[in-house]
Amino acid sequence: MKRKDKEKKDQKQEEIEIPISKDLNDNIDKMKEILTDCDDVIYREFNVGKRQNYRFAIVYVDGLVDKKLVSEYVLESLMQVARDEIPNPRMVGNNLYDLSKEGNIPITEVKDLKCLKKAIDSVLIGETIVLLDGFKEVLFISSRGWPVRGISEPVTESVTRGPRDGFTETGKVNTTLIRRRIRDPQLKLKYKQIGVKSKTDVAIMYLDDVVDKNILEEVNKRLDDIKVDAILESSFIEQLIEDNWLSPFPQIQDTERPDSVAAALYEGRVALVIDNTPFVLLLPATWNTLLQAAEDYYGRWSAAFIVRMIRYVAVPLSLVLPALYIAITSYHPGMLPTQLALYLAATRIDVPFPAFIEAFIMEGTLEILQEAGTRISGPIGTTIGIVGGLVIGQAAVEAGIVSPFMIIIVALTTIASFSLPSFGIAAGIRLWRFILMVLGAVLGFYGIVLGLMVLLTHLVSLKSFGIPYMEPYSNIINDFYDLKDSIIRVPHKFMKLRPKYLRIKNRVRMDNSQKVNDVSSESEGENKDDRKQ
Amino acid sequence: MIGNNDKITKGQNAGLIIGSVFGVGILSLPSDLAKDFGSDGIMMLIIGSVLTILLVMIHTKLTLKFTGKTVVEIMDALIPKPIGVLFSIIFILFYIFSAASVVRISSEIVKMFLLQNTPLEVIIITMLISNVYIARKGIETIARLVQIIFPLAIIPFFILLLAIVPDLDFTNIYPIFQVGPMDIAKGIKVVMFSFIGTEIILISTAYLNDTKKVLRYNILSVVFLAVIYITIFIVVLTQFGRIQTMDLLWPTLFLMKTVDVPGTFLENVDGVVIGLWTFLTLQSLAIILMQGSVILSKSLKLKETNFMSMPLLPIIYILALVPENIAAAYEYIGLFSNYFGTAIAIVIPILLFSISLFKKKKGANKA
Numbered sequence: 004m005k006r007k008d009k010e011k012k013d014q015k016q017e018e019i020e021i022p023i024s025k026d027l028n029d030n031i032d033k034m035k036e037i038l039t040d041c042d043d044v045i046y047r048e049f050n051v052g053k054r055q056n057y058r059f060a061i062v063y064v065d066g067l068v069d070k071k072l073v074s075e076y077v078l079e080s081l082m083q084v085a086r087d088e089i090p091n092p093r094m095v096g097n098n099l100y101d102l103s104k105e106g107n108i109p110i111t112e113v114k115d116l117k118c119l120k121k122a123i124d125s126v127l128i129g130e131t132i133v134l135l136d137g138f139k140e141v142l143f144i145s146s147r148g149w150p151v152r153g154i155s156e157p158v159t160e161s162v163t164r165g166p167r168d169g170f171t172e173t174g175k176v177n178t179t180l181i182r183r184r185i186r187d188p189q190l191k192l193k194y195k196q197i198g199v200k201s202k203t204d205v206a207i208m209y210l211d212d213v214v215d216k217n218i219l220e221e222v223n224k225r226l227d228d229i230k231v232d233a234i235l236e237s238s239f240i241e242q243l244i245e246d247n248w249l250s251p252f253p254q255i256q257d258t259e260r261p262d263s264v265a266a267a268l269y270e271g272r273v274a275l276v277i278d279n280t281p282f283v284l285l286l287p288a289t290w291n292t293l294l295q296a297a298e299d300y301y302g303r304w305s306a307a308f309i310v311r312m313i314r315y316v317a318v319p320l321s322l323v324l325p326a327l328y329i330a331i332t333s334y335h336p337g338m339l340p341t342q343l344a345l346y347l348a349a350t351r352i353d354v355p356f357p358a359f360i361e362a363f364i365m366e367g368t369l370e371i372l373q374e375a376g377t378r379i380s381g382p383i384g385t386t387i388g389i390v391g392g393l394v395i396g397q398a399a400v401e402a403g404i405v406s407p408f409m410i411i412i413v414a415l416t417t418i419a420s421f422s423l424p425s426f427g428i429a430a431g432i433r434l435w436r437f438i439l440m441v442l443g444a445v446l447g448f449y450g451i452v453l454g455l456m457v458l459l460t461h462l463v464s465l466k467s468f469g470i471p472y473m474e475p476y477s478n479i480i481n482d483f484y485d486l487k488d489s490i491i492r493v494p495h496k497f498m499k500l501r502p503k504y505l506r507i508k509n510r511v512r513m514d515n516s517q518k519v520n521d522v523s524s525e526s527e528g529e530n531k532d533d534r535k536q
Numbered sequence: 537m538i539g540n541n542d543k544i545t546k547g548q549n550a551g552l553i554i555g556s557v558f559g560v561g562i563l564s565l566p567s568d569l570a571k572d573f574g575s576d577g578i579m580m581l582i583i584g585s586v587l588t589i590l591l592v593m594i595h596t597k598l599t600l601k602f603t604g605k606t607v608v609e610i611m612d613a614l615i616p617k618p619i620g621v622l623f624s625i626i627f628i629l630f631y632i633f634s635a636a637s638v639v640r641i642s643s644e645i646v647k648m649f650l651l652q653n654t655p656l657e658v659i660i661i662t663m664l665i666s667n668v669y670i671a672r673k674g675i676e677t678i679a680r681l682v683q684i685i686f687p688l689a690i691i692p693f694f695i696l697l698l699a700i701v702p703d704l705d706f707t708n709i710y711p712i713f714q715v716g717p718m719d720i721a722k723g724i725k726v727v728m729f730s731f732i733g734t735e736i737i738l739i740s741t742a743y744l745n746d747t748k749k750v751l752r753y754n755i756l757s758v759v760f761l762a763v764i765y766i767t768i769f770i771v772v773l774t775q776f777g778r779i780q781t782m783d784l785l786w787p788t789l790f791l792m793k794t795v796d797v798p799g800t801f802l803e804n805v806d807g808v809v810i811g812l813w814t815f816l817t818l819q820s821l822a823i824i825l826m827q828g829s830v831i832l833s834k835s836l837k838l839k840e841t842n843f844m845s846m847p848l849l850p851i852i853y854i855l856a857l858v859p860e861n862i863a864a865a866y867e868y869i870g871l872f873s874n875y876f877g878t879a880i881a882i883v884i885p886i887l888l889f890s891i892s893l894f895k896k897k898k899g900a901n902k903a
Contacts, residue, residue, distance in 0.1 A: 335650065338807040446654070446662065448807055449646050452814045453666045456685075460670045463680040477680030479687070480547025480753075 021119040027058050027136035030119065034062060037123055044126065051081050057099060058136035062122075067129030069148025076110050077131065077144060100138045108133075112145035124202070151176065157259035157281075160424070165301040169259045174204050174278035177261070181208060181274065181283075184265035189213070195226055197240065201233035205240065206276040208264075213271040215507050218287060218468050222273050237277040237284050246466050251434045253427030254467040256288035263297050271507040287467035289474050289504060291489045294318075296424040304494040314422060315490050321420035322432050325362045326443035326451050328412050332358040334447030353403040359444035361405050365413045366437070368395060373417070474504040543745040548679035550757035552740050552823065553592075555682035557733035557761050559820030560641045563786040564866070565730045565765065566772040570781040572723045575709045577769055583720065584727030585762035589755050591882060592734050596751045598889045599741035607738035607888075608834040614891045623884055624835040630876035631828030632848055634732075635821060636855035637873050639663055640865045642817040643856075645786065649810045660856055664849055667818060671825035674842040675743050678819075678826055685819050689812040690764070696795050696805055697771055703794070704774040725878070730765065732877035734758065736823065738885065739830055785862065789813070 021037075024030055031046060038044050048060040061077060085107050104113055116122045122132045122141045129149060133142035154176070157169030170177045178192060189211045196202045205226065209219060225244040234240055237257060245254045258264060259281050264274045267285045275284040285292075294314055299307040332351065336344050354361055372391035376384055399405045416436070423429045435458055442450035465472035475485035485502045487493045499513040544552070569577030602610050607627070611620040643659040651659065670678065715723070737754060744750060772787045775794065781787050792809040829845035838844070859865040 335807050338804050446658075447651055448811050449650050449659065449814060450662075452811050452818070453662060456815060456818050457666050457669055459684060460673055460677060460681055463684065464673045464677040471680060473680060473684060477683050478545055478548060479683045480550060481545045482547075 023117065023119050023122075023139050023141060025137055025139060027060060027134055030134050030141075031060060031062075033119060034123060037119075047078075049078070049082055051085055051103075053086055059103075060134040061131055062126050062134065063131040063146065064126055064129060067149050068131055068146045072110070072146050072148065073131050073144075077108055077133065077146075080107050080109060081133075100135055100140060100142075103133070103135070104142055108142070108144065110144055110146070114143040114145075116141040116143050128202075154180070159426070160258065160260050160263070160297065162298045162301065165297055166260075166262050168261060170261060170281040170283060172279050172281055174206060174276055177276045177281070177283060178206050178208065180261035181264050181268070181276070184261060185210070185268060190268065197226060197229050197231075198234040199230070199232050201235070203234040204278040205234075208268060208274040208276060210268050210271065213269070213501070213507055213509050214273060215271060215505055218470075218505070219273060221468050222275075222286065226275075234277065236280045237275070237282045240275065240277060241284055246468065250461065250465055251431035252290075252462065252465065252472075253293065253425065253431070254286075254288060254465060254472065256285040256293055256425070257282040257427075258285060259283075260297055266297075266300070267292075269512075270501055271505045271509075287470040287505070289467060289470060289472050290428070290462065291473075291475065291485070291504075293425040293428050294423065295488070299492050300495075304492060307492040311490060311492050314424075317419040317422045318432065321416050321423070321429070322436055323439055323451060323455070324412055324416045324419070325366055325436060326439035326454075328409065329358045329362050329440055330443040330447045330451055333444065347406075347408060350406040350408055354406050355404070357444075359440070361409055362412075362440055365399075365405055365409050366416075366440070369413055369417055370433070470504060470506075475502075542674060542676050542743055544676060544679040544740065544743050545745060546748075546750055546753045548683060549737075549740050549744055549750065550753040551682040551686060552675075552679050552736055553734055553754060553757040554761055555686055555816075555819050556736040556823045556827075557731055557820075558686075558764070559733065559817055560638050561730045561732070562765065562768060563641075563645070563788050566769050566787045567781050567784050568726050568730075569769060570773060570778050570787075572726060573715050573719070574778045575712050575773055576715045577773070578766055579713075579715075580720065580723060580727045581762060581766050581769060584724065584731060585758055585765075587724070587728065588731040588734060588762075589758050591731075591885070592737060592754050592758055593751065594889050595734065595737040595885050596741065596754050598885055598892060599738060600747055600750065601892055603747065604742050606742040606830060606834055607884075608831055609742075610738075610888060610892075614888055614895065621835070623880075624831060626876060626884070627831045627880050628828055628835075628848075630873060630880050631824050631831070632851055632855065633876055634873035635824045635828065635848070635852045637865065638817060638821045638824065639852060640856040640859065641862070642814065642821070644862050644865070645789065645810065646814060649789070649806060657857070660853060663818070663821070664853060667821050667825055668845055668849060670818070670822040671829055671845040672842050675740065675826055675830070678822055679740075679743075681822070682819055685815050689815045692812055693809065694767075696792065696809065697767070699795050700771060700775060700791070704771065705777070706774050708774045708777045709770070725874075728882075729874045729877065731758070731761070732874065732881055733820070733823075735877070735881040735885070736827060738880075739827055 021033060024033075027048075031048070034044075035046070043065045044062065045065050046060060046062050048058065051057040051059050059081060061073065063073060081103065085103075104115070116125065116132065117140055119141070122143070125143055126132055129147040131144045131146040133144060135142070151173050152171050154168045154171055156167045160169075168180060170180065182190060182192075187210070191207075191209055191211050193207045195205045195207065197205050207219075207222060207226070222244070226240070229240070229243050231239070231243065241253070241255045241257065242248055247254065256267075261283075264283050264285060268274055272285055272287065275286070277284070294311075299311060302310075331338055332347065336348070339347065351358075356364070368391075372387065372395075375387050375391075379387065396410050400407050400410060420429045420432060423432075435454075439451055439454045439458075442454040444450075446453065463471065463473045463477050471477050475482035475489060479486070482503055484500065485504050487498055488502060496513070499515075500510040501507060501512050503510070566577070569580060573580050598610065599605070599607070602613065605613070608620075608624060611623055615623075639660055643656055643663055646659050647654065647656055670681070741747070741750065768788055772781055772791055775791055776784065776787060784790050789806065789810065792806045793804070795805050795809075825845040825848065826842075828848050829843065830841045832848070833841040833844040836844075859868050
């Protein structure tokens with residue numbers, strides 16, 4: 004049924020499309036009618052040929068096209084070069100169109116368009132179209148050229164060692180940056196236009212011999228299901244295609260780094276490069292991939308090994324620390340060593356609020372500060388830092404509104420949450436931190452345990468394009484291989500196979516001739532199997 | 537949309553078995569064993585685990601004969617309908633009673649160690665509500681949950697046990713080999729009760745995505761449990777001695793009261809241990825509710841199997857509040873759940889297994 008409806012719709016759309024008439028003036032009038040009040044569209048009519056008897060017109064949007072290209076290679080060659088040639092009437096005649104397309108326009112990409120609607124769409128993208136009097140076809144000339152921001156270092160993911168190029172707002176530049184890292188015919192790139200009005204270019208990139216076809220199919224299906232007027236940023240697409248949009252945790256990874264995208268493609272994941280944003284989407288994403296940073300693979304393994312573990316310590320720290328403070332001070336002070344408990348009680352003796360209110364005031368203040376600091380940068384931003392950090396923190400303690408211990412807890416929590424590479428996960432944790440604080444205030448330790456249990460259940464129930472979110476931890480017995488690149492990061496030589504969680508078949512990453520002394524027998528067996536395939 | 541396909545792996549299945557067995561039973565097990573057998577409890581645990589392995593083999597063999605079918609559908613295929621309905625009712629009663637006993641005992645523990653002034657009802661209700669959320673997510677999610685919760689909870693526990701090792705007095709184990717064969721036969725039920733929970737195989741095997749070598753995984757999970765049980769029993773016995781262990785209600789938890797880890801931030805780690813242990817009971821409770829939900833909805837021939845734990849909630853809540861104190865809780869609900877457990881873990885599977893053998897032969901003769 005659905006397919007039939009779709010076919011009908013397609014037919015209808017074709018009917019709406021305006022056919023091109025043989026008369027040039029007619030065509031231009033029609034275009035002007037559709038593009039009324041679009042003063043940035045330029046129409047240029049001119050005559051071609053020795054006797055000036057052929058009428059041509061070009062249409063483009065001012066600012067979107069490379070003007071030098073259009074005037075030098077379209078106008079000059081048609082108006083001047085063509086005039087110098089001695090026209091052979093037999094040759095010209097009805098072949099004028101083909102002649103100008105194949106013989107006179109020295110531009111790399113020239114195509115035919117058979118309907119005016121498409122011509123208008125391509126004009127709006129930034130291409131130039133050439134209309135010929137007496138022909139029912141329109142020439143399409145690739146002439147996009149608008150001001151582009153240069154490639155600069157990614158702001159959100161910087162590294163001390165590693166490539167420093169980041170994505171820009173131009174989709175074409177971004178796909179080039181990725182292709183430069185994968186010189187393989189298996190790297191596929193498919194374009195889709197999403198957004199009824201914005202017609203944003205979305206490139207689906209993947210390695211054909213590695214990627215799991217089910218995931219690819221699902222991505223295509225979900226992208227086709229998007230019916231929205233505009234895509235302004237990759238997050239629009241992210242939120243429209245992710246599995247569970249209610250969850251506070253992201254199920255699709257975003258990155259500004261071409262090397263991260265290339266690494267993900269080599270692992271068998273799919274990348275969505277979206278025009279007009281420097282953020283590229285990677286999917287499927289799991290908790291594990293979201294906590295991997297590019298630098299983990301560039302530094303020495305021993306450092307990365309420790310850094311990963313630190314990151315996995317930072318998650319619970321930023322999640323439960325304030326809740327634990329509330330629970331311990333209000334329900335279980337006996338858990339602390341006597342001296343510490345006495346010290347804690349002494350610092351809190353002047354504090355007029357219960358621990359819960361105290362923690363909420365400080366965490367709330369910090370959230371506001373963080374928000375203010377993100378929106379305003381530069382000199383005012385530093386002022387915010389000084390006012391917030393020094394004045395409020397110091398003054399609040401001296402005034403006796405909060406205890407110094409609380410300030411330490413809040414600072415530690417925030418630093419821990421900033422140490423996570425994924426902003427999305429940090430944001431989800433921020434939300435849950437407050438839920439756990441309430442639970443800790445109501446039911447103490449037990450409440451925190453209940454909250455963590457529900458949080459974990461939510462996390463393990465999530466899926467990203469059919470891949471369980473908490474893999475490999477949620478399938479630790481059968482997916483032991485993936486632990487090599489999770490809570491720890493083993494040397495590259497021990498990661499001879501691609502990770503298992505994506506259920507890909509072609510898993511050989513490093514050939515067996517790369518001598519490694521210690522590889523489990525199971526993985527070697529799988530190697531052989533893969534070879535046969 | 538690639539939704540929940542309700543498939544679990546062999547490893548997750550083994551995890552489910554461990555999570556389902558390892559609940560409140562371990563808390564009182566050492567004192568029960570010490571009461572009846574003293575240090576021969578170790579021997580009893582070994583005998584018990586061997587018997588459990590036999591039982592697990594029967595469970596697995598039975599369910600593997602019917603791929604993709606849970607015990608309800610197997611009963612439909614093998615026995616007359618009235619008996620099948622009766623068995624289903626026994627199953628559901630078992631889940632209700634054991635859920636009630638888990639809820640009551642664990643909330644008593646939470647009240648005793650963590651929240652002295654909070655009413656028991658509040659603890660029970662919050663526990664049930666959060667567990668319904670977990671059980672509602674279905675077997676696939678719970679199977680993944682166990683894989684994360686179990687190592688997270690059990691590894692710190694064993695690290696803390698290491699801190700006790702220097703204090704242990706291994707002479708407390710003696711005397712050994714004091715019980716006769718008759719005592720063993722009589723006391724075998726105590727040990728078998730502690731392994732109740734393996735019957736989840738009857739349900740979970742239906743959801744496996746790959747049944748190769750399942751038996752090995754299942755047996756290894758029982759061996760793993762036996763090792764944990766024996767370790768805890770030995771540590772408790774050598775720490776407290778037989779007489780003291782007998783008198784303690786939950787020796788495993790009181791053991792943690794004696795832990796004094798040198799140089800740590802926390803002085804009394806029992807709060808932490810109770811917290812970790814609450815993870816384990818919540819998990820075992822979720823598994824019980826999930827099983828009850830599956831059995832109930834399969835018996836009623838419903839397609840969606842995940843939400844039927846909700847109608848069980850009020851019954852569990854009321855049952856959990858019936859006993860006046862912990863001793864009564866152990867006596868009544870514990871006893872009920874143990875006898876129903878024996879029925880569904882031992883009697884029904886063996887019956888079904890023998891019928892299936894018989895039917896197969898009959899079918900072969902016909903062909």
